[in-house]
Amino acid sequence: MTQTKVLISGAGVAGAALAHFLHHDGFDVTVVERTPGLRGSGYAVDFRGDAFDVLAEMGILDEIQGHDTKMRGTTLIDTEGTAVGQLPAEAFAGELEVPKPELTRILHRVTEPDVLYIFDDSITTLTQHPDHITVEFERGAPRDVDLVIGADGLFSKVRRLAFGPHEACLRHLGMSGVGFTTDNILGLAHSGVLQQVGTTAVYAFAAADTARMSVSLSFATDAPTLDRRPRSEQEQAVRTAFTGRKWVVPQLLDAMATADDFYFSSSTQVHLNSWSRGRVALIGDAGYCAAPTAGMGTSQALIGARSLARHLTASNGDHTAAFAAYEAELRPYIEANQQTGREGAAAFGARTE
Numbered sequence: 249m250t251q252t253k254v255l256i257s258g259a260g261v262a263g264a265a266l267a268h269f270l271h272h273d274g275f276d277v278t279v280v281e282r283t284p285g286l287r288g289s290g291y292a293v294d295f296r297g298d299a300f301d302v303l304a305e306m307g308i309l310d311e312i313q314g315h316d317t318k319m320r321g322t323t324l325i326d327t328e329g330t331a332v333g334q335l336p337a338e339a340f341a342g343e344l345e346v347p348k349p350e351l352t353r354i355l356h357r358v359t360e361p362d363v364l365y366i367f368d369d370s371i372t373t374l375t376q377h378p379d380h381i382t383v384e385f386e387r388g389a390p391r392d393v394d395l396v397i398g399a400d401g402l403f404s405k406v407r408r409l410a411f412g413p414h415e416a417c418l419r420h421l422g423m424s425g426v427g428f429t430t431d432n433i434l435g436l437a438h439s440g441v442l443q444q445v446g447t448t449a450v451y452a453f454a455a456a457d458t459a460r461m462s463v464s465l466s467f468a469t470d471a472p473t474l475d476r477r478p479r480s481e482q483e484q485a486v487r488t489a490f491t492g493r494k495w496v497v498p499q500l501l502d503a504m505a506t507a508d509d510f511y512f513s514s515s516t517q518v519h520l521n522s523w524s525r526g527r528v529a530l531i532g533d534a535g536y537c538a539a540p541t542a543g544m545g546t547s548q549a550l551i552g553a554r555s556l557a558r559h560l561t562a563s564n565g566d567h568t569a570a571f572a573a574y575e576a577e578l579r580p581y582i583e584a585n586q587q588t589g590r591e592g593a594a595a596f597g598a599r600t601e
């Protein structure tokens with residue numbers, strides 16, 4: 249019997265986990281990733297609920313648990329910088345939190361021997377035929393495959409090619425933020441601090457590397473397009489939102505300007521009536537991002553990957569049935585997480601409609 253050829257766009261958590269399960273079940277898997285190499289960026293990701301079962305099935309639960317950041321909790325800070333309360337570790341770290349680069353490295357290591365990874369390339373066109381799809385790339389030669397899976401994140405290229413423009417399915421939750429690392433000027437050790445003033449919040453924590461701390465500066469905004477603007481405009485929006493703030497905020501704004509790991513992101517959800525079109529399907533943030541305020545992105549990516557792989561295997565080549573079963577199984581879980589994401593943004597004071 250010929251192997252079903254699957255092309256996955258995106259070597260993030262969803263793409264690597266799906267590659268693992270599909271290869272295990274006898275599929276011929278290729279992953280194309282836009283970046284030139286494995287992404288070493290990111291701070292900490294957390295796991296909740298059934299995600300632990302997925303890690304165990306992949307045989308990496310113990311190793312992942314070995315990278316537990318061991319966060320102890322978060323201190324609430326008032327406008328002047330005085331500690332006024334304490335949040336438990338689970339508030340930000342879920343049931344288990346690990347540095348994102350460690351997760352990425354482990355997922356790649358366990359899949360790399362069996363899966364063809366093509367870095368520094370991206371899909372440019374998808375042409376669906378009755379019995380296959382022709383895929384064209386920015387650099388590589390065209391390929392004919394049986395299925396294409398978009399695991400390429402919030403601004404998925406596969407989604408844009410097969411489902412339509414980003415604007416039709418992205419829902420901005422009215423809040424954005426920047427993240428970066430800087431010297432640990434607060435002396436944090438496996439702990440965090442949170443200062444919320446109006447509709448702005450400073451969150452900083454230090455975990456595995458206590459010489460550095462990760463900082464996030466979040467603010468309510470009605471400007472969803474900031475995500476795709478130059479860094480200078482994004483920094484200006486942050487400075488405007490945090491004007492006049494005391495405590496260490498001025499130092500953090502200075503550190504933001506020189507950070508080489510600066511990233512800007514908005515609390516944005518993906519809403520689609522269907523997660524598949526013909527021979528193309530979506531997983532992870534590409535299909536159903538619940539926004540960082542849900543804290544479920546990594547768990548959804550893992551659970552979605554396992555679900556899709558199971559249904560593709562069980563359907564014996566009937567991808568239409570597999571995609572429908574995957575969606576029927578996962579939708580209630582995703583909708584609950586997206587509700588949590590909206591509530592998180594609303595609690596922050598953001599406009600969620």
Ligand SMILES: Cc1cc2nc3c(=O)[nH]c(=O)nc-3n(C[C@H](O)[C@H](O)[C@H](O)COP(=O)(O)OP(=O)(O)OC[C@H]3O[C@@H](n4cnc5c(N)ncnc54)[C@H](O)[C@@H]3O)c2cc1C
Binds near residue numbers: 404
């Ligand atoms: C500020 C912030 C805080 C977060 N906090 C948490 C948290 O507390 N807990 C949690 O669980 N999750 C959190 N997340 C979310 C989490 O990081 C993601 O939701 C999760 O990793 C989803 O994985 P994914 O594989 O679907 O997408 P991604 O991790 O986005 O991976 C997509 C991959 O596709 C690649 N790609 C993109 N475009 C193309 C293209 N055209 N061609 C080929 N490849 C492409 C990307 O380079 C990337 O490697 C947070 C996210 C942000 C932004």
